[in-house]
Amino acid sequence: MLDSGSAVALSPIETSKRLAAYTAVDHHVKPxxxxxxxGxxxxxxxxxxRIVQQGVEANKNRVFIPTxxxxxxxxxxxxLNLGDVDEFPSIDVTIDGADEVDKDLNCIKGGGACHLREKVLAEAAKTFIVVADYRKNSEYLGTTWAPGVPIEVVPVAYVRVLRHLKEVLGSPNATLRMALKKAGPVVTDNGNFVIDAPFDREKMxxxxxxxxxxKLLTGVVEVGxxxxxxKAAYFGNQDGTVAIRRADGTMEQVVAMQ
Ligand SMILES: O=C(CO)[C@H](O)[C@H](O)COP(=O)(O)O
Structure with a gap:
């Protein structure tokens, strides 16, 4: 599965993802x-x-918590050693992807319907770092990520939440996310449904x-x-550099280590 170190050539997008991920690990996963x-x-x-490349010795006393x-x-x-957040509620660093990141590091997440657990782990972490390819780097959310804001909702409430999103909150095209290789809706790791709700630029x-x-709507479990x-977002660029945007407002462009 982790074959990017093999002879198989990566596409430009995959190369960008790898650049971002490697650089973020090098900067933030310390001994x-x-x-x-x-994530x-x-x-x-x-x-x-990249974490595996740090070696067995570096990883033997570490616990890794999945989203x-x-x-x-x-x-x-x-x-690697598997743990859970109920056993380790305080995490040194969480690294995760994003569907889109704005200039202030606000993110849309949940394209993979994992945003509830992702948010728990982001909150539990002293340092939360985002990694993505250059397509996710936007000035405003909703610029490139068209499906909208992912919303995890308990099944019994989805019709009411959908209606409220359309009629009250201003997302007329909100839809229930349907599965691709199963008849019916996507069901999350927590047994819930996902609504995707696009909002206009002004709202976003x-x-x-x-x-x-x-979040205030009854039945909504978490919002993406x-x-x-x-704390920072790492974007792999097509030219082999990585753009780093930090929460303190600083930006940097570095040449990534392979
Ligand atoms: O939020 C997520 C899943 O719920 C992912 O982090 C997000 O979809 C980014 O994925 P990718 O790295 O494939 O672009």
Whole structure:
């Protein structure tokens, strides 16, 4: 599964994801870190790959906490120690992907329907770091990520939540996310449904207000808006550099180590 170190050539997008992931691990997963949160998506395998490259000695006393089924498998298959957040509620660093990141490091997450556990691990972490390819780097949320804000909702409430999103909160195209290889809706690792709710630019410019409004709806378990949570975002670029945007407002462009 983690074959990016093999002779198989990576596409430019995959190369960008790997650049971001490797650089973020090099900067933030340090020898003194013993509890590490592992996010979900297609960028995170490169995070695990780089952590494995730190060696058996570096990893033998570490515990890795997954944000869902996919990252649990990644941790097990990499031979790393698996833990859970109820046992390790304080995490040194969590590294995760994102569907889109704005200039203030607010993120849309949940394209893989894992945003509830992802948010628990982001909150539990002293340092929450986002890794992504250049396509996710936006000025405003909703610029490139068209499906909208992912909302995990208990099944019994989805019709009412959908109606409220359309009629009251201003998302007329909100939809229940349907599965691709199963008849019916996507069901999360927690047994819930996901609604994708697009909002216009004006609303997304105040993403914490959108987050609060949705979170208050009965039956909503979690909203895929991560506002003011990330310490830094790492974006792999096509030219082989990595753009780093930090919560303190600083930006840097570095040449990534392979
Ligand atoms: O939020 C997520 C899953 O719920 C992922 O982190 C997000 O979808 C990014 O995935 P990728 O690295 O494949 O672009």
């Amino acid at each position: 003194e870190h013993t509890t590490i949160g592992i 979900s998506g297609s960028t995170v395998p490169y995070v695990v790959e 869902g089924f996919q990252s649990k498998l990644l941790i097990i298959e990499a031979g 410019m105040n993403s914490s207000k959108v987050l609060t409004q949705i 808006l991560f506002c003011g949570m990330a």
